[in-house]
Amino acid sequence: MKDIKPAILLFVIFTIICGGIYPAVVTGVAYALFPHQAMGSLLADKNGKEIGSSLIGQPFADAKYFWPRPSAASDFGYNAMGSGGSNSGPTNPDYLKTVGDRVKVLRDTGVTGKVPADLVQASASGLDPHITPESARLQIPRVAKARGLSEESLLKLVTHSIEPRQLGFLGEPRVNVLELNIKLDGAR
Amino acid sequence: MNASEYLETIIFFLVLLAVTKPMGFYMAHVYQGERTVLSFVLAPCEKVIYRISGVTPEDEMDWKRYALSMVLFNLVLFGGLFTLLMTQHLLPLNPQKVPPFTWQLALNTAVSFVTNTNWQAYAGEQAASYFTQMVGLAVHNFVSAATGMAILIALIRGFIRRKTSDLGNFWVDMTRGTLYILLPISLIAAIFLVSQGVIQNVGAYKTVPLIQSTNYDKPKLDGNGAPLKDAKGTPVTENVLVTEVTIPMGPVASQEAIKELGTNGGGFFNANSAHPYENPTPLTNFVEILLILLIPAGLTSTFGVMVGNTRQGWGMLAAMLFLLVLAFGALQWAESAGNPLVAKLGVTGVNREGKDIRFGLAGSSLFTVGTTGTSCGAINTMHDSLTPLGGMVPLSLILTGEVVFGGVGSGLYTMLAFAVIAVFVSGLMIGRTPEYLGKKVEVREMWMSILVILTAGVTVLVLSSIAMITPAAVASMANPGAHGLSEVLYAIASMANNNGSAFAGLNANVNFYNLSGFLAMTLGRYVPAVAILAMAGSLAEKKYVPPSLGTLPTDRAPFVIWLVLVIVIIGALTFFPALALGPIVEHLTMGGN
Numbered sequence: 001m002k003d004i005k006p007a008i009l010l011f012v013i014f015t016i017i018c019g020g021i022y023p024a025v026v027t028g029v030a031y032a033l034f035p036h037q038a039m040g041s042l043l044a045d046k047n048g049k050e051i052g053s054s055l056i057g058q059p060f061a062d063a064k065y066f067w068p069r070p071s072a073a074s075d076f077g078y079n080a081m082g083s084g085g086s087n088s089g090p091t092n093p094d095y096l097k098t099v100g101d102r103v104k105v106l107r108d109t110g111v112t113g114k115v116p117a118d119l120v121q122a123s124a125s126g127l128d129p130h131i132t133p134e135s136a137r138l139q140i141p142r143v144a145k146a147r148g149l150s151e152e153s154l155l156k157l158v159t160h161s162i163e164p165r166q167l168g169f170l171g172e173p174r175v176n177v178l179e180l181n182i183k184l185d186g187a188r
Numbered sequence: 189m190n191a192s193e194y195l196e197t198i199i200f201f202l203v204l205l206a207v208t209k210p211m212g213f214y215m216a217h218v219y220q221g222e223r224t225v226l227s228f229v230l231a232p233c234e235k236v237i238y239r240i241s242g243v244t245p246e247d248e249m250d251w252k253r254y255a256l257s258m259v260l261f262n263l264v265l266f267g268g269l270f271t272l273l274m275t276q277h278l279l280p281l282n283p284q285k286v287p288p289f290t291w292q293l294a295l296n297t298a299v300s301f302v303t304n305t306n307w308q309a310y311a312g313e314q315a316a317s318y319f320t321q322m323v324g325l326a327v328h329n330f331v332s333a334a335t336g337m338a339i340l341i342a343l344i345r346g347f348i349r350r351k352t353s354d355l356g357n358f359w360v361d362m363t364r365g366t367l368y369i370l371l372p373i374s375l376i377a378a379i380f381l382v383s384q385g386v387i388q389n390v391g392a393y394k395t396v397p398l399i400q401s402t403n404y405d406k407p408k409l410d411g412n413g414a415p416l417k418d419a420k421g422t423p424v425t426e427n428v429l430v431t432e433v434t435i436p437m438g439p440v441a442s443q444e445a446i447k448e449l450g451t452n453g454g455g456f457f458n459a460n461s462a463h464p465y466e467n468p469t470p471l472t473n474f475v476e477i478l479l480i481l482l483i484p485a486g487l488t489s490t491f492g493v494m495v496g497n498t499r500q501g502w503g504m505l506a507a508m509l510f511l512l513v514l515a516f517g518a519l520q521w522a523e524s525a526g527n528p529l530v531a532k533l534g535v536t537g538v539n540r541e542g543k544d545i546r547f548g549l550a551g552s553s554l555f556t557v558g559t560t561g562t563s564c565g566a567i568n569t570m571h572d573s574l575t576p577l578g579g580m581v582p583l584s585l586i587l588t589g590e591v592v593f594g595g596v597g598s599g600l601y602t603m604l605a606f607a608v609i610a611v612f613v614s615g616l617m618i619g620r621t622p623e624y625l626g627k628k629v630e631v632r633e634m635w636m637s638i639l640v641i642l643t644a645g646v647t648v649l650v651l652s653s654i655a656m657i658t659p660a661a662v663a664s665m666a667n668p669g670a671h672g673l674s675e676v677l678y679a680i681a682s683m684a685n686n687n688g689s690a691f692a693g694l695n696a697n698v699n700f701y702n703l704s705g706f707l708a709m710t711l712g713r714y715v716p717a718v719a720i721l722a723m724a725g726s727l728a729e730k731k732y733v734p735p736s737l738g739t740l741p742t743d744r745a746p747f748v749i750w751l752v753l754v755i756v757i758i759g760a761l762t763f764f765p766a767l768a769l770g771p772i773v774e775h776l777t778m779g780g781n
Contacts, residue, residue: 003253003256003257003260003359004260005241005242006241006242006243006257006261006359007257007260007261007263007264008264009240009241009242010237010241010243010261010359010362010363011261011264011265011268011327011331013237013240013241014327014330014331014366015268015323015327017366017371018326018327018329018330018331018366018371018446019322019323019324019326019327020323022326022371022374022375022442023322023326023388023439023442023443025375026375026378026379026382026388026439026441026442027388027389027390027439027442029379029382030378030379030382030388030389030441031388031389033379033382033383034382034383037382037383037384037385037386037387038382038387038388038389038441039387039389039391039437040387040389040394040435040437040465041385041387041468042394042396050394050396051396051397051399052396052399052433052435053396053435053464055385055464055465055468056435056464056465057464058398058399058400058433059398059400059402060399060400061400061402062400065399065400069540069545074311075404075406076402076403076404076430077402077404078402078433079430079433080433080434080435080436081313081314081393081433081434081436082311082313082314082458083311083313083457083458083459083462083463084311084458084459084570084692085459085462085541085542085570085572085573085692086541086542086570086573086693087542087570087572087573087666087667087691087692087693088541088572088573088666088667088693089572089573089666089667089671089672089674089675089693089774090527090529090530090539090541090573090574090575090576090671090774090778091529091576091667091669091670091671091774091777091778092667092668092671093668095541095667096529096530096533099530099533099535100533103533103534103535114534114535114536115534115535115536116535116536116537117526117530117535117536117537117538117539117540118537118540118545120530120533120535121530121535121539121540121541121542122541122542123462123540123542123543123544123545124459124462124542124543124544124567124568124569124570125459125462125463125464125544126459127459127463127464128464128544128545128546129464130544130545130546131545132545165192165470165548166469166470166471167471168192169192169195169196169199170196170469170470170471170473170474170548170551171469171470171473171546171547171548171551172192172470172545172546172548172549174545174546178399181399182399185399
């Protein structure tokens with residue numbers, strides 16, 4: 001049983017190294033080199049007040065805003081304290097009814113033709129800040145009407161807001177809904 | 189798949205292949221006690237650690253002492269974490285004032301992190317304090333990974349050493365793995381992740397106003413915290429207006445890096461690597477998948493170097509790579525076809541349920557097969573919402589025993605047990621005494637290999653059957669019908685094979701899953717680990733048999749193909765009935781393509 005001593009002492013030593021020194025070094029370097037990212041990529045309004053994070057989506061349901069993807073975060077959509085997906089199985093009747101209801105809401109705003117899946121299927125994180133460019137373009141007539149803006153000016157704004165694939169081949173093109181809506185409010 | 193998805197996939201595998209050899213050679217140097225590029229800083233630290241803890245590095249252990257040290261160390265780790273989880277409300281760094289874990293959940297969580305499983309029946313942002321995440325859980329991410337690697341190295345020594353009982357020193361192997369391999373790579377990876385947007389701070393959660401307020405129906409609770417119901421039995425709710433939202437903070441990057449690198453998988457947040465603060469960009473996604481596969485891939489090369497024939501290592505890598513690419517193709521095909529029941533509602537496109545946009549479909553699929561082929565279990569996609577055949581891919585990868593790269597160390601040692609069985613069976617066919625790497629495969633090796641391979645399978649089948657006749661276990665299913673069976677099968681398979689991912693609709697924080705999971709994780713980790721060490725001990729005692737005309741060459745393509753077949757056949761024979769009742773029935777009822 002002479003191996004009891006190293007078992008206990010190595011546990012203590014590695015707790016100090018891996019649980020104390022290592023995260024402290026990462027935190028120190030992160031604060032020094034990338035303070036904005038380390039603190040959550042927060043967005044501030046003109047007065048410097050924090051109004052959200054560019055990485056964390058927010059709920060929008062008003063006609064004058066672009067809508068994000070459905071969110072299955074717990075309690076309410078885009079609750080950053082309750083990240084997660086719906087975990088609905090593909091054949092679950094309740095789930096299919098929910099998707100059908102979402103399609104209907106879009107139809108009521110005048111959407112015709114096929115609906116892009118990302119606008120009616122919930123994300124994994126429940127906080128997905130992005131939609132596809134098609135889903136953004138689809139919403140232009142509604143937002144233009146609600147705001148009394150021309151569709152061309154909105155199309156320009158949306159096109160300008162498309163983030164391309166990272167390094168040209170990673171992920172897919174996307175539009176950050178929160179940033180787009182902040183721009184819209186600023187443009188008014 | 190479009191052109192950029194092909195490009196992303198091809199570049200990923202090229203990068204993985206490019207790093208395998210340097211990584212493998214470096215790790216071989218580390219475990220053979222040779223000087224490495226980092227020795228100038230780390231060698232003095234290593235000496236100090238040995239002096240304080242009373243370890244004599246030259247002290248060789250036989251397999252029993254090696255196994256005993258490993259088990260003792262894990263007991264101490266378990267005790268430490270269990271105590272911490274039960275007392276986190278009394279400890280510092282708890283700005284959100286989160287309460288302690290219940291004992292059942294603490295038992296499950298502690299064994300989960302100690303066994304490198306990282307099954308989580310709790311939501312990190314709500315249930316764990318910064319102290320728990322940073323000091324408690326992070327250290328297990330390192331040392332449980334280092335433990336798996338140490339066991340593999342002991343097995344490799346069993347193959348290369350002759351007529352001895354010495355297998356090395358567990359404390360030295362564990363220390364060197366952590367110090368020279370896991371810490372430096374995690375440090376660099378964590379800082380890179382922060383540069384892309386992964387958070388790293390110990391500040392209190394941020395509350396910000398919403399641009400457009402929202403509302404939801406909140407269930408009313410009675411005095412005991414149970415939901416109130418009206419005369420008809422429907423829950424009573426009140427409409428709540430939400431004008432601000434709280435954004436969680438924390439030391440995420442430091443944990444994210446080791447969570448992937450050590451194939452641990454325990455997320456800081458409930459959404460795990462789907463959360464934008466854990467995995468903010470397509471590039472972090474690419475790097476995280478690479479981190480998951482880096483050590484398991486590199487160890488195949490380490491194995492080749494240490495046994496003195498690098499082709500043996502490449503053969504193992506080829507078998508793993510073949511199965512991984514196959515799984516990726518199947519998942520990508522199933523998901524890009526979309527859900528036909530959703531398409532009927534007027535919807536177009538790939539199956540987006542449970543996927544974030546930024547990763548793209550290929551980025552989601554690649555992560556999913558990477559994390560379930562290894563025993564990582566981190567997720568960027570909700571596996572529960574995959575199409576039936578899509579969901580069968582991660583489930584099958586877990587059920588085959590985590591050998592498609594597998595966990596750090598544990599993947600390759602399980603693969604070597606499969607190789608021993610493959611050698612034995614083919615040896616019987618050609619009528620020769622089976623030999624592997626110059627050692628005769630005899631009764632003891634066969635027994636131990638069978639223990640390694642069948643423990644998890646038997647555990648899964650027995651516990652899933654018990655779950656099906658336990659009302660409390662069935663009540664946890666989130667989805668009806670065949671999909672519910674898939675959820676339960678996945679949960680128990682994930683725990684028994686130390687993966688840790690889930691069909692997460694299942695409500696796992698109930699006594700049945702907390703306690704049966706405790707049993708599954710313990711058996712799934714320690715029975716194979718000790719069996720491997722026993723096999724290593726037996727192999728090391730044997731003399732070297734030089735290859736003769738009758739020796740099956742195990743570094744050639746025919747053996748690699750045979751090995752893949754053995755894995756597939758054993759997996760299919762064990763689990764086909766269960767898969768037929770779960771995902772396959774669901775696919776057929778969906779009436780799709």
